Amino acid sequence: MKKTYLPLLLILLMVFFESCLTTVDREKPSDVEYMDVSFQGQVLPIFENNCVRCHGSYGGLNVTSYDSLMLSIGNKWQDNIIVAGDAESSGLYDVLTETPQFGIPRMPLDGPYLSADDRKIIQVWLDEGALNN
Numbered sequence: 001m002k003k004t005y006l007p008l009l010l011i012l013l014m015v016f017f018e019s020c021l022t023t024v025d026r027e028k029p030s031d032v033e034y035m036d037v038s039f040q041g042q043v044l045p046i047f048e049n050n051c052v053r054c055h056g057s058y059g060g061l062n063v064t065s066y067d068s069l070m071l072s073i074g075n076k077w078q079d080n081i082i083v084a085g086d087a088e089s090s091g092l093y094d095v096l097t098e099t100p101q102f103g104i105p106r107m108p109l110d111g112p113y114l115s116a117d118d119r120k121i122i123q124v125w126l127d128e129g130a131l132n133n
């Protein structure tokens with residue numbers, strides 16, 4: 001009885017190791033479709049890992065919490081840093097794209113840039129209304 005599982009186990013092991021060898025292309029989003037993105041669970045951790053060290057205390061963009069983010073006013077983007085329901089019009093999303101449109105360099109300023117999946121999460125969160133969820 002036990003023997004019949006052995007080939008299956010071997011195949012599973014092969015698949016597992018194969019997936020470890022495949023290099024991840026960070027510029028292309030995975031096939032995952034994001035919906036009902038959570039600010040606390042998904043968006044805030046991205047900011048904490050990539051942005052807070054520069055955007056944590058000064059008066060411009062402050063990404064340490066939902067409230068501080070909503071109160072953020074930029075120099076160039078002014079109060080269009082976050083346009084709820086419209087990622088394309090939001091400065092917060094523009095600066096994450098490969099070619100920002102309004103003269104502010106791509107963020108994080110010193111790199112490494114966000115993965116395509118992380119950018120997608122922020123884009124969907126903005127498009128879904130930039131909720132505190």
Ligand code: HEC
Pocket residue numbers: 047050051052053054055060061073074075076077078081091092095103104105107108109110114
């Ligand atoms: C190494 C420091 C650094 C990191 C890390 C960084 N930024 Fe910035 N960011 C800056 C500086 C400096 C500016 C001002 C650039 C300018 O005006 O030319 C700026 C400007 C911005 C602006 C425009 C604000 C305005 O005044 O209109 C946005 C939006 C922004 N950053 C978002 C982010 C996000 C989101 C992250 C994380 C993914 C991030 N930044 C990471 C240094 C940083």
